[in-house]
Amino acid sequence: MPDLLLELFSEEIPARMQAKAADDLKKLVTDGLVEAGLTYASAGAFATPRRLALTLEGLSAESPDQTEERKGPRVEAPEKALEGFLRSTGLTKDQLQVQDDKKGQVYVATIRTAGRPAAEIVAEIVPQVIRSFPWPKSMRWGAGSLRWVRPLHSILCILSDEAGATVVPFDIDGIAACDRTEGHRFMAPGRFSVTSFDDYAAKLKRASVVLSAEDRAETIWHDATNRAFAAGLEVVEDKGLLAEVAGLVEWPVVLMGQIGEDFLDLPGEVLQTSMKEHQKFFSVKNPDSGRIEGFVTVANRETADGGETILKGNAKVLAARLADAKFFWENDLAVAKAGMGKWLDALGQVTFHAKLGSQADRIERIVALAREIAPMVGADAGAAETAARLAKADLSSEMVFEFPELQGVMGRYYSEAAGQPSEIAAVAEEHYRPLGPTDAVPEAPLSVAVALADKIDMLTGFWSIDEKPTGSKDPFALRRAALGVIRIVLRNGLRLHLDRIFDAQILRHEIAPLHDDEVSFRDAILREIAHHGVFGGAVRAVIEQAGGTVPDWVEKITEHSPDTSDDLLAFFHDRLKVHLREEGIRYDVIDAVIGLPNRDDLTLVVARARALQDFLATPDAENLVLGFKRAANILAQAEAADGVEYRFGADAKFAEHPAEDALFRALDTARAEVDPALATEDFAAAMRAMATLRAPIDAFFDAVQVNTDKQVVRRNRLNLLHDITEICGRIADLGKLEG
Amino acid sequence: MAERSAPRSFQEIILRLQAYWAGKGCAMLQPYDMEVGAGTFHPATTMRALGPVPWSAAYVQPSRRPTDGRYGDSPNRLQHYYQYQVLIKPSPPDLQALYLGSLEAIGIDMDLHDIRFVEDDWESPTLGAWGLGWEVWCDGMEVSQFTYFQQVGGHDCHPVSGELTYGLERLAMYVLGVDHVMEMPFNDPSAQIPLKYGDVFREAEAQYARFNFDTADTAVLMRHFEEAEAECHAILGHPADDPRSGRRIVMALPAYDQCIKASHLFNLLDARGVISVTERQAYIGRVRALAKACADAFLQTEAGGWTAAGA
Structure with a gap:
């Protein structure tokens, strides 16, 4: 059983691509070899800045012989059919056998494919893998046409066993496979040959190359923490940076230095970001x-x-970088202390989106919406207005221009410098949250109000100009924004009527810009909508109060169609399903509760869904769902056949069978329990009440024929079925459940 | 060996690079006689990277970035600075080694320093060009850009050119151990009249910073931009056959001069802060359209690989 060693040696591979490339190499080569009939005992893949390497142990020396029997035409079939069969199998007529078949006698060909030596298969597979390698970005070089991540210089490919190593012979664009490679570019230049993976790894180490990225990362972390510890300091952990740095070196040597006195007063985030982004330095903290x-x-x-x-050179470069950062920081502080007005003005010049106006326009909308949301989440409207207005001011700052990832973080520092209280300053940082599915969700009421206003303004804006995410395209990260709203609502147990908020903000988008003297009138109307909905009588009252002549845009409100907000709410429900699915709640469970009233109150929707999911785990659930569906089906068929709706009038006095009687009584009891349970949102109690119907419904269907000849009885029974679906339907639409 | 000794001045570093690349067979060109933002804009790079004809050239290119002006006060920012540019087509297989040799030639001891090739994909939206390569770090400082051109003016590069760009001031400051660019010896410090970088350029930096940021007439700049754009299209609109000489002459290079002009005017307008974010994209798109048209035209010239037989 030989071992295979493959190394693709190139100019420097981007650090961020190395790990996946090593995995891809392993997968693609092993898949190809296995498909060609070879097996192997174990595989390992490695990457350094200049090489990808793959080792396979215990590769089969050759693929097995294969025998395939193929049935051909019947013996009495026309000559043409036989000729075709012989052509396709490459055999002659006397090599065929004749066998009995259901249809009669047929020709059978036995095709033997001889196994092939591993070297031949490897020489075929590896060039294919190289030519079709899935680099995120690849390039050509010189006059050739081969693509690789950077110019590919040499290929080492050997099969080795006890007898020694042999080069697998192949050639790609003039690069012939060989048994040689190179060590460290500067510490051990020159080529050497290897005879096995162990020999390769050992010789590389002697030539100052640590093959394994994990080993390099471990060395870096170990040495860095030791150095820091010895100086009474600690290294700030950063796994992403560690992986990246391990991909920039073949022979890591850790060096530790001091930050100049002049820069120690910069915010820690600035020091850390500048050092990481520009220099790929780890930060070292004084505990x-x-x-x-x-x-x-x-x-x-x-x-x-x-x-x-x-180290001296690096320290010098760092000093120059931090001098820039300090320059930005000091300039920014001057603007911040003056109240940030200059930045807010500048945002008027920055386009947020061609159809959605400038950043300043957007901020005004967020301010207005944050004022409406504030009382719903326990925040002060005036404070929310101030916080929302300042939350994005730092986008104009020099520091955020230089380091966009510090947006919000700087805003907090600058708001504090401007003399804002800490809960308002915190909004600058927290209103962007949650940034990802695992990022923390804001909980402080002011931050919640502005975070919701920010995201809802974005969503309603893009919905109103009809730029929604499609398939994999979501350039404005609207799915993330919707998930953010969902997580904020659920985490804080908020009871919001999202529909109303959506309508108000959609209208705000549609009726901007305005004359200054109309703004307060518009805001009064939109306030009504945000709190009471677009169809509330109060909206009309506000409009009527304005007297005879109203601006043209008022028509947009009176004619407003809820289609856009409905569509946006449906988008939220989809995101909610994805989100709850991760918590183990089924899609169909959400579907079963989404049709109920107040579907825009996500906290309520989720409470219903959780109760239903719990109920479905109980013994009664399956039969009750079946009974419900049976009732609904029979009812639907009868209504379709009769052209009538059986909606009310079920009367116990027409009951003919004790089981029918029992069901009437059970429904009365359930009804008496379900209604108060729903009123207090005790969904578990409502489910329990519903569960009591399981036995009477089963007994009813066992004993009673609904479609009987007696019309009065039949009608009464259909109405009774309606009562079942109606009572259960207040809790969940069980018909939406799968299975 | 004399070449290995430490250089003593800014100009010595330039001269050593010249000698090194001349020794490697590059044609030593001179700067292009127009205002450009980077050495890449020199037609010896932009145009010559197009088409199949082999090329090998090196030159110093004065470059202007109006927004980087700091009145001569910043230790390392300048609105006018020098780039050293090498372009070889097709890129030779030992280009990395050749490049490292050039660092040794200017006195960087490979045994003491840490040279790294760090991913940096290059893209010029105004030139419709992109390539893959690295920024080269010496002890954590970016000393060069190293790029394999993949596309220029929207055309695939076949063969591929290798481009090296050295930021000369920064590199020289590092090699000479100078902390403020204006303190850097320009000529030999023991010359009869020793001049520092600041003696040569401080005055100009202040004057241009004021001009670029506050006084350049934006209406004039905008008009010139429009004119350069129109002129570029007009030049390319002429038929290939020249009635006077009776020869086929496609005027890609004169048209490209207008593209360079438009690009610099855009940079000036940008420095004046009169271009909004949305307009910015539109301006870049207009310059790119010019660059593409010029690239198309250059491919219709013999230098761009056009032959009567192939036409």
Whole structure:
């Protein structure tokens, strides 16, 4: 059983692509070999900045012989059919057998394919894999046509066993496979040959290359934390940075340095971001003061001076970078202390979206909506207005221009510098949250109000200009925004009528811009809508109060169609399903409760869904659902056949069978329990009441024929079925449940 | 070896790069005589990267980035600076080694420094060009851009050119151990009249910063932009056959001059802060349209690989 060693040696592979490339190489090569009939015992793949490597142990030396029997035409079939069969099998007539078949006698060909040596298969598979390799971005170089992530220089490909190693012979665009590779570019230049994976890994190590990225990362982390510990400091953990840095070096050498005195007063986030983004340095913290005071850089080599020149150079570059950061910080603080007016003005010049106006326009809308939402979430409307107005001011700051990822973080510092109380300053940072499915959700009422207003303004804006996410396209991250709203609502147990809020904000989009003197009139109307809905009588009252002549745009309100907000709410329900699915709640369970009243109150929807999901785990559930569906089916068929709706009038006095009587009584009892349970949102109690119907419904269907010849009895029974669906239907539409 | 000794001035570093790349067979060109934002704009790069004809050239290119002006006060930001540019087509297989040799030639000791190739994909939206490569780090400092051109002016590059761009001031400051660009020796410090970078450029930096940020007449700039754009299209609109000489002459290069002009005017307008975010994209799109038209035209010239037989 030979082992296979493959190395693709190139110019520097981007760090972020290395790990996936190693996995892809392993998968694609092993898949190809297995499909060709080879097996292997184990596989390992590796990446360094200049190479991808794959080792397969215990590869079969050759693929097995294969025998296939193929049935051909019947013996008495026309000559043509036989000729075709012989052509396709490559055999002659006397090599065929004749066998009995159901249809009579047929020709049978036995096709033997001889196994092939592993080298031949590898020489076929590897070039295919190289040519079709799934790099996120690839390139051509020189005059060739081969594509690789960066120029590919050499290919090492050997099969080795006890007898020794042999090169697998193939050639891609003039690069012939060989048994040679190179060590570290600077510390051990020159090529050498290898005879096995162990030999390869050992010789690489001698040539200052650590093959495994995990080993490199471990060395870096171990050395960095040791260095810091010895100085009474600690390295700030950053797994992403560690993986990236491990992909930038073949021979990691950790060096630690100090941040200049001048820069220690910069916010920690600024130091950390500047060092990470520009220099790929780790931050080193003083555990006593909590301040970032030093850095760790990882060089790719040892030097005679113990890294002194390298460290000095890095420190110098860092000083220049931090001087820039300090310059931005000081300029920004001056603007912040003056109240940030300059930044807010500048946002008027920044387009948010061609059809949705400037950032300043957007901020005004968020301010207005945050004022409406504030009392619904326990926040002060005036404070929400201030917080919303300042929350995005830092987008104009020099620091955020330089480091966009610090948006919000800087806003908080600058709001504090502007003299805002901490709960308002916090909104600048928290209103962007949650940033991802696992990011923390804001809980402070002011942050909740502005975070909701921010996201809902974005969603209603893009809905009103009909730019919704489609398939994999979601350039404005609207799915994330909707999930953010959902998580904020659920986490804080908010009871919001999203529909009304959507309608108000959609109208705000549609009737902007306005003359200044109309703004308060518009806002008064939209306030009514946000709180009481677009069809509330109060809206008309507000309009009527305005007297005879009203602006043209009022028509947009009186003629407003809820289609857009309905569509947006449906989008929310889809996101909600995806979100709850991750918590183990089934799609169809949500569907079963979404048709009920107040579907825009997501907290209520989820409470109903959870209760239903719990109920479905109980012994009565399955039969009750079946009984419900049976009742609904019979009723629907009868209504379709008769052209009548059986809606009321079920009367116990027409009951003919004790089972029928029992069902009437059970429905009365259930009704008496369900209504108060629903009124207090005790859905578990409502479910329990519904569960009591299981036995009477089963007994009813066992004993009674609904479609009897007696019309009065039949009508009464159909009305009774309606009562079942109606009572259950107040709790959930069980018909939507699968299975 | 004299070449390995430490250089003593900014100009010595330039001269050493010139000598090095001349020794590697590059044609030593001179700067293009127009205002450009980067060495890539020189037609010796933009145009010559197009088509199949082999090419190998190196040159210094004064470059202007009006928004980077700091009145001569910043230790490392300038609105006018020098790039050293090398373009070889097809890119030779040992281009990385050749490049590292050039760093040694200017006195960077490979045994003491940490040289790294860090992913940096290059894209020029105004030129409709992109390539893959790296920024080259020396002890954490970016000293060069290293790019394999994949597309220019919307055309696939076949063969591929290898482009090296050195930011000369930054590189020289590092090699010479200078902290403020204006303090950098321009000529030999022991010359009879020693000049520092600041003696040569401080005055110009202040004057251009004021002009770029506050006084350039934006109405004039906008008009010039429109004119350059119109002129570029007009030049390309002429038929290939020249009635005077009776020869086929496609005027890609004169048209490209107008594209360069439009691009610089756009940079000036940008520095004046009169271009909004949305307009910005539109301006870039207009310059790109010019660059593409010029690239199309260049491919219709013999230097761009056009032959009577192939036409």
